[in-house]
Amino acid sequence: MADTADNVLYELADGVATVTLNRPDAMNSLDEPTKIELRDAILRAAADPEVRAVLLTGSGRAFCAGQDLKAHIRQLETGPESTFSTVREHYNPLVTALATMAKPVVAAVNGVAAGAGASIAWACDFRVMADTAGFNTAFAGVALTADSGASWTLPRLVGHAKATELLMLPRTVKAAEALELGLATRVVPADELAEAALELARRLAEGPTVALAALKESVAYGASHSLVETLEKEEELQLRAGSSADHRIAVAAFVDKAKPVFTGR
Numbered sequence: 001m002a003d004t005a006d007n008v009l010y011e012l013a014d015g016v017a018t019v020t021l022n023r024p025d026a027m028n029s030l031d032e033p034t035k036i037e038l039r040d041a042i043l044r045a046a047a048d049p050e051v052r053a054v055l056l057t058g059s060g061r062a063f064c065a066g067q068d069l070k071a072h073i074r075q076l077e078t079g080p081e082s083t084f085s086t087v088r089e090h091y092n093p094l095v096t097a098l099a100t101m102a103k104p105v106v107a108a109v110n111g112v113a114a115g116a117g118a119s120i121a122w123a124c125d126f127r128v129m130a131d132t133a134g135f136n137t138a139f140a141g142v143a144l145t146a147d148s149g150a151s152w153t154l155p156r157l158v159g160h161a162k163a164t165e166l167l168m169l170p171r172t173v174k175a176a177e178a179l180e181l182g183l184a185t186r187v188v189p190a191d192e193l194a195e196a197a198l199e200l201a202r203r204l205a206e207g208p209t210v211a212l213a214a215l216k217e218s219v220a221y222g223a224s225h226s227l228v229e230t231l232e233k234e235e236e237l238q239l240r241a242g243s244s245a246d247h248r249i250a251v252a253a254f255v256d257k258a259k260p261v262f263t264g265r
Contacts, residue, residue, distance in 0.1 A: 008037035009059075010044070015052035015205035015264070016198070017045035024060025029068040030116060035090035042094055046101035052264045053205035054101070055197060056124060057108035066115025066138055087147050091116060095149040098123040099220065102213035104204040108197030110190070112172070114138040119148030122157060125216060126204075127183065128197040130190035134172040135183055141170050156223060157182050208246035209264035214238075 009020040019041045021028035030038070045051045058064055067086075098105050098120065107124040115138035121127050137154075139146050146154075146167055155163040158181045166173065178184040188196045204212065214237040222230040241247060245265040253260035 006037070007031075007034040008041050010041045012048070012051060014202055015050065016055055016201045017048065017051040017053075018055045018057070018198075018201075019045065020056075021058040021064055024058075024062070026068060027062035027065035027112065028058040028060065028117070029065040030090075031068040032086070032090075034068075035086060035094070039090050039094040039097075042097045042101075046097045046103070049264075052103055052207075052209045053201045054098075054103060054105040055108060055201040056098075056105060056120070057194075057197065058110055060111070062111040062117075063107070063109045063113040063133065064117025064120060065112060066117045069142070091119075091148040095120065095123045099149065099153075100217075102216070103209060104201075104207075104212055104216065106197055106201045106204070108193055109133045109135075109184070110193055112136065115142075116148040119146070119150040119153065122153040122183070123149050126185045126200060127178075128193065128200060129175045129178060129184040129187045130193040131175045131187050132190045133178075134174045135178055136172045137167050137170045139170065140168055205264075206262060208241075208244065208250065208260075208262045210244040210246060211241040214241045 007021070007023050009018075009022050011018045019038070021034065021038065023029065023034060028034075042054070042056075045054045104126065105124040106126045106128060107121040109121055109127055109129040111130065111133050113121045113133065114136040118135045118137060121135070137146070137150065139150070150167070154166065157163075158166070162181065173181065173183065175184060175187045179187045186196065186200075218230075218234055218237050221233045225233070246260070246262045249262060250260045
């Protein structure tokens with residue numbers, strides 16, 4: 001099943017929702033229609049019980065160059081308050097959905113990911129990068145501060161000091177360095193990216209969805225809570241995972257020395 005909009009493509013197959021930014025001539029930069037379509041596509045995937053993993057990528061030579069600055073210049077004429085309402089209306093719900101949806105999200109970073117484009121990739125659970133791709137925070141270069149969650153995700157990926165450096169002194173972090181820093185999960189040759197990222201998404205989609213969602217929630221919770229609070233959260237989430245059909249399937253398969261076939265329930 002595939003849907004085509006002007007700027008975003010959406011396809012569901014084998015439990016994987018593939019969302020593709022589709023403005024290659026503009027390096028998949030984010031004008032208002034694209035932000036709305038992308039936000040709505042991610043919210044759609046998050047809400048669909050048939051979706052067990054999400055794959056986010058870009059068409060052409062870029063993953064996402066961030067805010068469309070040509071559109072941004074025109075919007076500035078209306079004043080900063082109306083211009084930057086996009087953070088609240090588009091970026092915040094998009095990043096929240098990526099980071100908190102009860103299913104894993106894979107970013108296939110096929111080219112440059114800059115500004116909000118980098119932030120969006122960092123909000124995903126996995127980042128498979130082409131060896132020709134790179135990240136650039138870009139915000140300070142246009143006299144802006146971080147948005148789309150970069151001030152939350154980046155320090156958690158690379159540490160406070162390196163995050164401050166990359167935000168205040170923006171530069172392109174190429175794929176090899178991104179892997180070393182922890183910004184990338186895996187780096188592959190560019191011509192192998194689509195296959196490698198889809199293989200990972202399919203593997204996740206075949207997994208125990210309830211347990212994977214609990215793991216995602218647990219790690220995020222533990223990053224900002226005490227040990228005692230995190231232990232209580234783990235107890236709560238373990239009960240949820242242990243009550244799933246997939247847990248019973250896994251235990252029975254273990255006893256039978258068979259491979260479990262998970263249902264996502």
